[in-house]
């Protein structure tokens with residue numbers, strides 16, 4: 529269990545407060561669930577990674593700022609979005625983590641592109657595209673499943 533007196537515990541309490549005070553649609557469009565999971569990863573990694581350790585006070589600052597803005601009814605999301613981007617890309621690049629379903633999304637578009645050029649090559653685009661799509665879904669799904677098995681989902 530988290531000790532609520534620890535700074536990291538406080539971040540999650542404030543994050544809960546923020547989620548409760550924002551429109552659920554906004555919580556979704558801001559990807560706050562993923563943000564929260566990434567912060568949990570940073571908490572777990574802080575002993576071995578200085579960047580993760582530094583994200584924690586940063587996150588607390590961003591959340592505090594948003595809570596103040598919610599009370600004043602003029603929320604600016606820019607700072608959060610910049611911080612979110614840094615945090616997620618750090619998790620992806622340094623810790624090789626991925627967000628759920630990201631391989632599928634990536635491979636569907638890759639598969640479509642491959643299918644299109646294959647279809648063009650064989651002069652049969654209507655055959656090439658479904659082949660590329662099926663291939664993309666198969667590869668993406670298996671890569672997502674593999675990432676999940678290895679605990680690499682943020």
Ligand SMILES: [Zn+2]
Pocket residue numbers: 573577578579580581618622623
């Ligand atoms: Zn890190």
